[in-house]
Amino acid sequence: MAARKDPAAPAPVAAGIESVETGPAMPRRLGRCLNLDDLRRLARRRMPRALFDYIDGGAEDLVTLTDNRRAFDGYRLVPKMLRDVGRVETARTVLNTRSRLPLMLSPTAMSRLFHCQGERAVARAAGRAGLPYTLSTLSTVSIEDIGAIPGPKWFQLYVYKDRDLVQGLVERARAAGFSALVVTADAHIAGNRELDLRNGLTVPPRIGPGLVWQGLRHPAWSWDFVTSAPITTANVAGGGPTLGGRAGSLSLLSYLNQQLDETLDWGAIAWLRRFWDGPILVKGIMDPADVARARAHGCAGVVVSNHGGRQLDSAPSALQMLPEIRAEAGQDMAVLIDGGVRRGTDVLKAVALGADAVMVGRPYLYGLGAGGEAGVDRALAILGAEIVRDLQLMGVADVAQLGLDDLRPAPAVG
Incomplete structure (x- = not known):
């Protein structure tokens, strides 16, 4: 077994991990970021306000x-003393996809808005860290380009009104080596994201006085924007008469509204089964009764998620619903959770409450916005180091051993 590595390396030391590829050189400003909130602040300084708000914001009053x-x-974690934690096992396998950590990268749309490297940077960093990456339908780099980057990958799917377009996306994902479909079920209409509306966010950003002023205040982002290829919805720009060539002239919300299907129901899963024989997970599950429906339609797993608080405001937190959904799913379905994770301790709490693994979106986007590929490396390294250290501090040698006995409710305040 190799000697213990520096905990700031892109992947933490765990049983069975011998080496990690080296990513791009880490700028000093990123090295000074000790946690995800540091990366968030750095991204906020580097990016125009409208784009940072798109990452950071949510629906209506931001309750969810x-x-x-x-x-x-x-929740509080209960440490156990005098346990051998010289080696800790952090790897999880979900639907035959192995991850070096109980962590997977969520789908996030339009990543080249935040840095010119976009999804390429995220996929490369995820591959180096040994973490699965789920590519968004609304990515700014194509399915084929991301599929060629080493590492495990899933594909997130919006079931649009144009079903020929959807089938084409699925077939392209299969051909590119994506191993599972993550069907987003909670975005059949666009949420009321008032920050985006106030900021007039467009895809790509519309050149006007506001953007010029923001560009002067954020020269690094502006240089990336003006010297890089045009930002497009790479997977759907030529997809059909409704989408073809027009996405760039519309606001993001208007564009989504054109193709989102208010009539979407569980029949869409049966339809997908006609031409996709791999695992299907449904993302956006918050009601335990929907787990039974997912099982009845042949889904291999669910993602407990409220879309990061970006759709229905006043929905419960994802973590609140996790235990009920795990109980309904039993052990024959994969259960992931997405929403609110900012620390390694958050990951361990979610696993203890029943998650097979945790998905994160904003954390790696903060890294991307702060410093491109090296920033994503830094975000994943921070989370990885925290997970290993926190397991050791808890006296837990294998993340699979976490359970309800490792948690206690936090004391009431007031």
Whole structure:
């Protein structure tokens, strides 16, 4: 077994991990970021306000967005003493996809808005860290380009009104080596994201006085924007008469509204089964009754998620619903959770409550916005180091051993 590596390396030391590829050189400003909030602040300084708000914001009064984070504060971890934690096992396997950590990268749309490297940077960093990456339908780099980057990958799917377009996306994902479909079920209409509306966010950003002023205040982002290839929805720009060539002239919300299907129901899963024989997970599950429906339609797993607080405001936090959904799913379905994770301790709490693994989106986007590929490396390294250290501090040698006995409710305040 190799000697213990520096905990700031892109992947933490765990049983069975011998070496990690080297990524791009780490700028000093990223090295000074000790946690994800440091990366968030750095991204905020580098990016135009409208784009940072798109990453950071949510729907309406931000009730659900805030609750996603606060839910983790409702639990405390119980450490066990005099346990051998010289080696810790952090790897999990979900639907035959191995991850070096109980961590997977969520789908996030339009990543080249935040840095010119976009999804390429995220996929390369995820591959080096040994973490699965789920590519968004609305990515700014194509399915084929991301599929060629080493590492495990899933594909996130919006089931649009144009079903020929959807089938084409699925067939392209299969050909490119994506091993599972993650069907987003909670975005059949666009949420009321008032920050984006106030900021007039467009895809790509519309050149006007506001953007010029923001560009002067954020020269690094502006240089990336003007010297890089045009930002497009790479997977759907030529997809059909509704989408072809027009996405760039519309606001993001208007564009999504054109193809989102208010009539979407469980029949869409049966339809997908006609031409996709791999695992299907449904993302956006918050009601335990929907787990039974997912099982009845042949889904291999669910993602407990409220879309990061970006759709229905006043929905429960994802963590609040996790135990009920795990109980309904039993052990024959994969259960992932997405929403509110900012620390390694959050990951361990979610696993203890029944998650097979945790998905994160904003954390790696903060890294991307702060410093491109090296920033994503830094975000994943921070989370990885925290997970290993926190397991050792808890006296837990294998993340699979976590359970309800490792948690206690936080004391009531006031």
